[in-house]
Amino acid sequence: xxxxxxxxxxxxxxxxxxxxxxxxxxxxxxxxxxxxxxxxxxxxxxxxxxxxxxxxxxxxxxxxxxxxxxxxxxxxxxxxxxxxxxxxxxxxxxxxxxxxxxxxxxxxxxxxxxxxxxxxxxxxxxxxxxxxxxxxxxxxxxxxxxxxxxxxxxxx
Amino acid sequence: xxxxxxxxxxxxxxxxxxxxxxxxxxxxxxxxxxxxxxxxxxxxxxxxxxxxxxxxxxxxxxxxxxxxxxxxxxxxxxxxxxxxxxxxxxxxxxxxxxxxxxxxxxxxxxxxxxxxxxxxxxxxxxxxxxxxxxxxxxxxxxxxxxxxxxxxxxxx
Numbered sequence: 001x002x003x004x005x006x007x008x009x010x011x012x013x014x015x016x017x018x019x020x021x022x023x024x025x026x027x028x029x030x031x032x033x034x035x036x037x038x039x040x041x042x043x044x045x046x047x048x049x050x051x052x053x054x055x056x057x058x059x060x061x062x063x064x065x066x067x068x069x070x071x072x073x074x075x076x077x078x079x080x081x082x083x084x085x086x087x088x089x090x091x092x093x094x095x096x097x098x099x100x101x102x103x104x105x106x107x108x109x110x111x112x113x114x115x116x117x118x119x120x121x122x123x124x125x126x127x128x129x130x131x132x133x134x135x136x137x138x139x140x141x142x143x144x145x146x147x148x149x150x151x152x153x154x155x156x
Numbered sequence: 157x158x159x160x161x162x163x164x165x166x167x168x169x170x171x172x173x174x175x176x177x178x179x180x181x182x183x184x185x186x187x188x189x190x191x192x193x194x195x196x197x198x199x200x201x202x203x204x205x206x207x208x209x210x211x212x213x214x215x216x217x218x219x220x221x222x223x224x225x226x227x228x229x230x231x232x233x234x235x236x237x238x239x240x241x242x243x244x245x246x247x248x249x250x251x252x253x254x255x256x257x258x259x260x261x262x263x264x265x266x267x268x269x270x271x272x273x274x275x276x277x278x279x280x281x282x283x284x285x286x287x288x289x290x291x292x293x294x295x296x297x298x299x300x301x302x303x304x305x306x307x308x309x310x311x312x
Contacts (some may be wrong), residue, residue: 060227061236061259062218071216080217095283096255102274103217103252118258124280127251 015110018042018088019139022112025052025065026090026146032057036146039065039089041073041082041106048085049073065089066097070104082106090143092119092136098127110135112143171266174198174244175295178268181208181221182246182302188213192302195221195245197229197238197262204241205229221245222253226260238262239287246299248275248292254283266291268299 018040025038029052041049051068055061066089074080086108087093093101093111098120101109109132120127121134128134174196181194185208197205207224211217222245230236242264243249249257249267254276257265265288276283277290284290 055236055259059234059236060230062223062226062256067218070218074216078215080211080215094255094259096252096259099250099252099255100218103211103250123283127279 014045015088015135015138018047018086019090019110019112019143021047021050022065022088022090023139023142023146025050026143029053029065030146030150036150037065037089037091039069039087041069041085041087043073043077043082043085048076062096064094064097066093067100070100074104080104086110088138090139091115091147092121094118095120095123095127101132102127102129105129106132108133108135110138112138113140113147170201171244171291171294174203174242175246175266175268175299177203177206178221178244178246179295179298179302181206182299185209185221186302186306192306193221193245193247195225195243197225197241197243199229199233199238199241204232218252220250220253222249223256226256230260236260242266244294246295247271247303248277250274251276251279251283257288258283258285261285262288264289264291266294268294269296269303 021040022038026036029038030036034053034056037053039051040047049069049072051065051072053065054063073082073085082104085106087106088110090112092115177196178194182192186192190209190212194208196203205225205228207221207228209221210219229238238260241262243262244266246268248271
C-alpha cells in the first residue's frame with residue numbers, strides 16, 4: 001500500500017494529487033488492454049484502496065475500478081463502511097458503482113470526465129447516498145483523453 | 157453445480173421451481189446470520205450460477221446475492237454476457253445489482269418480493285438493460301416473510 005499525504009506537495013491541490021493516482025491506475029488497465037478507468041480511495045490523506053478496470057481479464061462485468069477499490073478499502077479498514085473516505089475515479093461512476101457507493105456511505109466522490117451514456121447522474125442523481133458529496137471535472141481532460149484514445153485505437 | 161431442468165417437474169411452473177432454489181440460497185445466508193437474500197441464474201433450464209448475501213462475512217457491501225451469481229454464471233459460461241439467461245432473486249435487486257445486470261445484458265430478471273427502499277424500480281425503471289424482461293412477485297410471500305422475520309428477530 002502506497003501512502004500519500006497532503007503535505008508531500010503543498011502546491012498541487014489535493015484533489016489533483018489523488019486524481020493523478022487514479023490516472024496511474026487507469027494506465028495499469030490500459031497496459032492490460034482493459035478500458036482505462038482507475039480509482040483510489042482516500043482516508044485521512046492516505047490511499048487505502050486502489051482499483052482499475054479488469055472486466056476482460058476477470059471475465060466479469062462487475063470488475064469495475066470502483067468496485068475493486070471499495071472492496072480493497074473495506075478490507076483495509078476492517079469495516080464495511082467508508083464513511084470518512086473519498087473515492088477518486090477517472091470517469092463518472094456507472095449506475096452499478098454509484099449504487100455500490102450508496103451501500104458504503106462514502107463521504108465524497110470526485111470524478112474526472114463525465115460518462116454521457118451510463119454515468120449515474122444521467123439516470124438519476126439520487127442513486128448515491130444523501131450524505132455523499134460529489135465533485136466532478138477534476139483533471140477532466142486527462143481522464144477523458146485516456147479513454148477516448150483507447151476506443152479510437154479499438155475502432156481502427 | 158446442481159442441474160435442474162424444467163422436465164423434472166411438469167406441474168410446478170418453471171419460475172417457481174427456480175425461485176425455490178433462490179430461496180434455498182437465501183436460507184444459506186440466514187444460517188450465517190446474513191440478510192436472507194438468495195439468487196440463481198438459469199440458462200436453458202439449468203442453474204449455472206448461485207449466490208447468497210455475504211456482506212457481513214466478506215465485510216463487503218458489494219457482496220450481494222445477485223453479484224455473486226453474476227460472477228459465478230459468467231465464470232461457468234466463460235463469457236462476460238448472460239444474454240440468454242434468467243436471474244431469479246428473492247428480493248427486488250437494488251440499484252447496484254440492477255446496474256450490474258445492465259452490463260451482463262441478461263435476458264430476464266424474476267424477483268419475489270419488492271424492496272420498497274432501495275429496489276431499482278423505485279428509483280428508475282430504466283436502470284436495467286432495455287432487452288431485459290422483468291417479472292415481479294413470484295413467490296412474493298415466502299420471499300418477503302424470510303427477510304421480515306430476520307429483521308424482526310434482529311430488533312428484539
